Amino acid sequence: MEKKLSIDMHYLKRILGKLLNIPSPTGYTDKIVHFTCNELEKLGISYELTRRGAIRADIKGEKSSPDRAIVAHLDTLGAMVTKLKSNGRLSITSIGTWSSRFAEGARVSIFTDFGSRRGTILPLKASGHAYDTEIDTQPVSWDQLEIRVDEDAKNTEDLVELGFNVGDWVAVDSPLEISPLGYLNARHLDNKAGVAVVMAAAHAVVETGLKLPIDCHLLFTISEEVGSGASGILHGDVAEMVSIDNAPLIEGRNRFEKGVTVCIKDTSGPFDYHLTHLLIELCQRHKILHQRDVFRYYRCDAASAIEAGNDLRTALTCFGVDASHGYERTHLGSLECLAQLMTVYMQSPPVTERDRSYLGPINGFTEQPVASALKPQDQICFIGREDVLQKKR
Numbered sequence: 001m002e003k004k005l006s007i008d009m010h011y012l013k014r015i016l017g018k019l020l021n022i023p024s025p026t027g028y029t030d031k032i033v034h035f036t037c038n039e040l041e042k043l044g045i046s047y048e049l050t051r052r053g054a055i056r057a058d059i060k061g062e063k064s065s066p067d068r069a070i071v072a073h074l075d076t077l078g079a080m081v082t083k084l085k086s087n088g089r090l091s092i093t094s095i096g097t098w099s100s101r102f103a104e105g106a107r108v109s110i111f112t113d114f115g116s117r118r119g120t121i122l123p124l125k126a127s128g129h130a131y132d133t134e135i136d137t138q139p140v141s142w143d144q145l146e147i148r149v150d151e152d153a154k155n156t157e158d159l160v161e162l163g164f165n166v167g168d169w170v171a172v173d174s175p176l177e178i179s180p181l182g183y184l185n186a187r188h189l190d191n192k193a194g195v196a197v198v199m200a201a202a203h204a205v206v207e208t209g210l211k212l213p214i215d216c217h218l219l220f221t222i223s224e225e226v227g228s229g230a231s232g233i234l235h236g237d238v239a240e241m242v243s244i245d246n247a248p249l250i251e252g253r254n255r256f257e258k259g260v261t262v263c264i265k266d267t268s269g270p271f272d273y274h275l276t277h278l279l280i281e282l283c284q285r286h287k288i289l290h291q292r293d294v295f296r297y298y299r300c301d302a303a304s305a306i307e308a309g310n311d312l313r314t315a316l317t318c319f320g321v322d323a324s325h326g327y328e329r330t331h332l333g334s335l336e337c338l339a340q341l342m343t344v345y346m347q348s349p350p351v352t353e354r355d356r357s358y359l360g361p362i363n364g365f366t367e368q369p370v371a372s373a374l375k376p377q378d379q380i381c382f383i384g385r386e387d388v389l390q391k392k393r
Contacts, residue, residue: 007204007343015039015195020175020192023078025170026223026225027075027169028171033074036055036074036199037049040057054232055219056233062211062214065356069218069241070217071241073229077225078096078170079103079142080093080094086155088158089147089149090168091146093142096226097225103172104122108171110168117149117162124138124145174192178332182331183329191246194245195220198220201343205346219233230301240312246318256291256320257320259291259337260283260291260318262290262318263293263317267296272351274352283341285344286340286341288344317342319334351366
């Protein structure tokens with residue numbers, strides 16, 4: 001029987017704060033990879049890196065197969081310089097998919113060949129004193145933005161002399177604010193909060209000295225925001241993988257910022273029935289606040305793993321985030337619940353022992369229910385959120 005472990009929230013908040021202070025737009029992730037590896041070493045968890053820096057860490061279990069993985073991505077949204085302008089400013093385009101409206105006013109670091117420089121992303125018409133109501137009617141697009149660099153740059157020649165180039169990476173600052181009620185406000189909670197959850201769950205397992213039933217790999221990917229994510233880190237031996245990411249809050253539907261969201265389907269299609277229901281059963285058994293949801297415009301590491309040709313079961317579990325890919329907010333309760341779920345998932349048996357074989361006979365293959373095997377009075381129904389259970393009488 002699994003045991004729900006206590007999560008060291010001071011550790012989780014400390015890790016999250018450090019992660020948010022390390023710029024890591026997709027393609028500029030070396031520093032955050034070094035940080036994550038250093039934290040794994042402190043926990044005594046072994047790891048290996050791919051050529052580009054995706055991390056595969058290993059917590060050994062009593063059996064090596066069928067093994068499982070938990071994945072979160074280190075990379076974030078960002079921008080890149082597309083032009084050195086005659087006014088001494090920089091044109092930019094996005095890295096990852098996010099609206100330019102959320103870039104306006106952001107403080108940024110620009111990584112040149114000679115070191116980082118500072119600046120601010122502004123709309124082309126940024127001053128009401130200069131442009132009056134035109135500041136409210138200019139279009140919302142990346143073509144309408146520029147970076148004002150904090151340097152003596154009045155023209156293109158000044159920018160060249162200062163070392164700026166087309167193709168310089170731009171990272172958006174992410175100051176973290178935690179309210180007395182436990183709300184966390186920051187950019188890039190997607191998915192640095194997810195990474196902190198994985199680290200906190202691993203910390204709890206290591207500290208208690210529990211022996212896991214099967215090997216569990218902790219995967220940290222570096223290109224999820226541009227779609228390739230977990231495509232090159234699995235090595236073909238993982239039977240089941242749970243992605244950790246954010247659950248967008250949608251007005252009029254599920255608004256769930258303090259517990260776990262188990263996603264049943266995203267843009268790439270349905271997640272594995274049996275792995276998803278294992279996670280739901282673990283939430284029910286251990287009284288972890290949770291709900292189910294379906295994401296209409298969403299993609300995570302699981303999709304890239306499947307598209308790369310890996311035959312494995314995938315699931316997606318999330319912490320709630322308001323204004324995802326913008327000015328994001330989550331709650332400590334959501335991060336704690338998700339970390340607790342990962343601790344019991346790591347202790348649970350695999351979906352099926354048959355999964356140790358890539359190909360095999362029908363014996364031991366899973367079955368999905370097609371008709372209720374319970375009497376109506378014994379069925380469990382869900383009233384509102386799934387943390388509230390009621391038996392029909």
